[in-house]
Amino acid sequence: MLKPLYAQYSPRLADLWALGKPRVVSLIVFCAAVGAAMAGPSLDILPNVLASLLGIALVAMGAAAVNCLVERNRDAAMRRTQGRPLVRGSVTVTDAALYAGLLTLSGLWLLASFGNLLACALTLATFFGYAVVYTRWLKPATPQNIVIGGAAGAMPPVLGWAAVSGTVSPEAAVMFLLIYTWTPPHFWALALYRHLDYEKAGLPMLPVTHGAAFTRHTILLYSVMLAAVCVLPFVIGMSGWLYLAVAAWFNAGFVWRSWKLYRSGDEAIARDLFRYSIKYLAWVFGALILDRVVFAIW
Known part of the structure; x- marks a missing residue:
């Protein structure tokens, strides 16, 4: 039954x-x-x-x-x-x-x-x-x-x-800023290879209103800003060298993919950047905890 x-x-x-x-x-x-x-x-x-x-x-x-x-x-x-x-x-x-x-x-x-x-x-x-x-x-x-x-x-x-x-502390604000800066290039990469969907649905996503070239340029600028923002946890002392090393590695990958997308305009690269951005956020935030655990052990 x-x-x-x-x-x-x-x-x-x-x-x-x-x-x-x-x-x-x-x-x-x-x-x-x-x-x-x-x-x-x-x-x-x-x-x-x-x-x-x-x-x-x-x-x-x-x-x-x-x-x-x-x-x-x-x-x-x-x-x-x-x-x-x-x-x-x-x-x-x-x-x-x-x-x-x-x-x-x-x-x-x-x-x-x-x-x-x-x-x-x-x-x-x-x-x-x-x-x-x-x-x-x-x-x-x-x-x-x-x-x-x-x-x-x-x-x-x-x-x-x-x-x-x-409470809401400066450390929490830095983590907020990290995701806030990550969000536009993450979604614009998706919008680049799904622009026909958004156009059909009548949604004014950036590739629909300003074109693919402008969107690729903006993604590159945001990726550079994101790399700068990711240094803040180290600068204010909420994380150490381990976090900085992981963040630098994944930001290099983010900027490199954004640069390739800017130069080529290939939708396959946009798809790769979108998928990479998800792993990027998970690894960067995971590095914050890993750094804290390693620091506590030492």
């Missing part, structure tokens, strides 16, 4: 799970966890920290579900997103809205109960910034949507830091 029930409901649960963009959220939670770890939590509050990170994950998934809900008509026009549950009709609008609301409220409850009010308020503001300000207003309105809306995407380490310390 249980097997037929599972067979009946598992595809639906999988579609709801996909609505929350779990792969994107995993990187968000990782950056939030790094922010929490850099704040230096003690072992006695570890359960509260884990509950807070779960709360951040749930709110992030709720925001992703709202994004899918708002953009379902645009998603239908784009090859990359035509397989999403709302586009296929495997999840109804009502179910998606209820799912998003349940995830968001549950996450905020966890943050308020096991974290603190500052972390809860900042997470709620981040939800509003992404699900409403960026998705509903900025994305269809301006080619600077990624630059302005990137503030919401750069918040995870700040949320993790606030959940542990109840």
Whole structure:
């Protein structure tokens, strides 16, 4: 009896799970966890920290579900997103809205109960910034949507830091700035090889409004700025030489790929840069923790 029930409901649960963009959220939670770890939590509050990170994950998934809900008509026009549950009709609008609301409220409850009010308020503001300000207003309105809306995407380490310390410090601001500077070249690389999708959906992404050559030039400038920003953790003393070495290596790879893209305009290089940028963020943030652990041992 249980097997037929599972067979009946598992595809639906999988579609709801996909609505929350779990792969994107995993990187968000990782950056939030790094922010929490850099704040230096003690072992006695570890359960509260884990509950807070779960709360951040749930709110992030709720925001992703709202994004899918708002953009379902645009998603239908784009090859990359035509397989999403709302586009296929495997999840109804009502179910998606209820799912998003349940995830968001549950996450905020966890943050308020096991974290603190500052972390809860900042997470709620981040939800509003992404699900409403960026998705509903900025994305269809301006080619600077990624630059302005990137503030919401750069918040995870700040949320993790606030959940542990109840404050927002210069160290948290530096981690915010790192992701904020990384966001435009990351998304513009995607937009370069998906520009026809964005044009068809009526979204004013930079390659659509200003052309591929201008976008490639801007990506290169941002990659150089990102390399400079990545030095800040070392400059302010929140990390040491190990982090600096890892960051320098991965920034060299980022700038080199951006330079190749600028010179050639090959969409395959844009695709490679987009994929590299994801690994880049994971490694640079991982290096912050690795440096802290090695320093503590020595």
